[in-house]
Amino acid sequence: MFGTLTDKFSDAFKTLSGRGKISESNVREAMEQVRAALLEADVHYEVVEKFTAEVQTQALGENVIDNVRPGEQMIKIVHDELIKLMAGEPPEDIQGDAPGLGSTSTQSGAGEIMFVSPGPTIIMMAGLQGSGKTTTCGKLAAHLRKKGKSVMLAAADLQRPAAVKQLEVLSEQVRDEAAGDKTIGFYSEPDKVAEYGKAVGAAVTVCKNAVKQARAENIDVLILDTAGRLHVNDDLMGELRQVNAAVNPHQIYLVIDAMTGQDAVNSAKAFHDQLEIDGVILTKFDSDTRGGAALSVRHITGAPIRFIGVGEKLDAIEPFHPERIASRILGMGDVVSLVEKAQEQVSEEEAQALQEKMAKGKMTMDDFLKQLKTIRKMGSMKSLLGMLPGIGQQLKNIDLDESQINQTEAIIQSMNRDERADVDLLSGSRRRRIARGSGTNQKDVSQLVKGFEMVSQMGKQMSGMGMGQRLKAMTGLGGADMAAMAGGQNPFGKTKGSTSQKPKFKKRKKRK
């Protein structure tokens, strides 16, 4: 995600960073590159023009040229403007020329839904075909259940074949797999399904009935999944307006594909004009989209981006944080998201228990395996490391081999219980057996054992600074501190700080 945009920004700022003195024409030149990068990333033309003009005015007005560190100052301006673009609010602290880069704490109510009492809170989903409405309904239901809400999914897409069935299956999946114990209801009237264009209007009745049903069952949140439609299809847009008028949804979310091009962003405006949407959910954010839609949508519609879809699984939905995304675009990393991800997977007690084990040098291969699996659950190694400040840039050309982790897992799983508890047992013949069992060779096994010993040794030495405490320490970091971590060093300059930080952190990850 954002890969190319980050590269291009980095190129553009290279001309500015590291120089003690720059001229007005340097700034203009850099902005020309930024403009091209944004356009290539499918950011809407008007947004690009406005953005570059704004940054340029600010840069020249704030005497970037006379600043001791013009590159950093420039990046800060761009960072703030990016946030403004995505959050629609002016970032705080613009005048201060502190070296901290991401010193904003703009909260846009990301992922917050206003619930009404008594329920149900009605959420209507709308969007073009294939933007991901139905899948997102499932994810949203899982998200809400985790927050302790009972949810009902109503199938108001009577056009696409099997859309009703799809939502039904999804609601069952949420019921079976998602965290939480609240009811996940499903409402449909399959007899109303008809071929394209022949069931227009029927959705209104279905939605009305769904509301009745949800009320009767005391459901907290009712999600209406509507059919995909073109913003220029008057009949179908009329249907949405009718649903809107009939059930008065509390929230209308527009679902937009993050890869949307220049032209289709206009469709968002058309939806907004007719429905007054309350928020946008950007899907397929885990693709290699250069993020044009993310940057354009707020400006075009005026509605905030609430959530982003980041994968195929039910839990692959995240609240949208403009300031974090801006940092990621500029290659400044996103430590806060990383820590949140870690906390989702590791409970405090687990972390505590492991920490004690490590302190006593009693960590076993089983613990190690569990840790590996935990990291796995958080996402791909590359995406995780990409969230660390200064690493994204260096990471771009490295093809992190996930199969290495597979191999490690296979090796450990080929050990018997005693061996996992005590690696000293691993004689040559045992290692040969393990290598055969895991489809590796003896060298790989030995390498793993060696690495493990090193790690557990380190664990003993570093006792008292285990995962749990580190996590706590990290969550305490607010925006400013995070910026301090990212700042101080120019994310694009290959300072010593940024390179020496990387291996250290990697080791830590492995060790935990």
Added chain:
Amino acid sequence: MGLFRAAFDKIKTGLAKTRSGVAVVLGDQPLSPTLIKQLERELIQSDVGVKTAIELTKDIQAGWERGEIESTGDAREFLIEQLIAYFPQEDRTIHFEDRNVGPTVILVAGINGAGKTTSIAKMAKSLRDEGKTVMLAACDTFRAAAVHQLEVWAQRLGVTVVKGQQGGDPAAVAFDAVEAALARGVDVLLVDTAGRLHTQDPLMRQLTKIRSVLEKKLPGAPHEVILVLDATVGQNAVNQAVKFTEATEVTGLFLAKLDGTAKGGIVIAIREALNIPVKFVGLGETPDDVEAFEPEKFIRAMFEG
């Protein structure tokens, strides 16, 4: 081309639904720097790609300075001529296997929500209307109710469908489908696959596997690999095409949802970046809404309104 009716008016109306078009060259007025700038903007907004848009505009600017391009009408003719030159004569037909040898296997792939299943329904209907017997293979065993969606289409179109278990191995379904196609002697087997983001390496490898299973089971198969692209996607469509081609040698593109975009310039961006012909364009939700792609007519529709 025979397979599909080439009524281009439909594309025109398809595009026209949202037409704001590359409007600046629609009329015929003296060119000015302001209009040239506006043209650049409209070209960029039509998704033709920034580089192409800037190059074309530069050429027009130069032509204007030399006095060769004087009006917006001249600019329009210039653009049409230039862009048509982007599309050399190429084979945009479907390659059918000799009937006596066996079925023609068409593997269909694309990212989530691109419009694969609907596009398959469209191809199936056209083929069926041509008098060919068609079988569908429901290899999307991942997404909820995807198999069911294909079944509904199969039922509506009166074609057979081979399916597997939800969550099962798609390559195994592909294998069974080829077997069934051979046994029943159908003319064409359309293989539907799960939507996958081109950035998900394991899923792309799964696609490669499906392909190699088809190859092994029936030498020469798949005879066509059609990548379905959403026309409303921006420049990312190019990345998609590159990655899918790496995984499974795409032989043609199906540009879906062209009726959802005012300009469809992504066709040009893809042509500029890759050598894969667009074979079909999708223009609506019903199985009839499909056309063969004819570049010249398409480009004229883009600029002539």
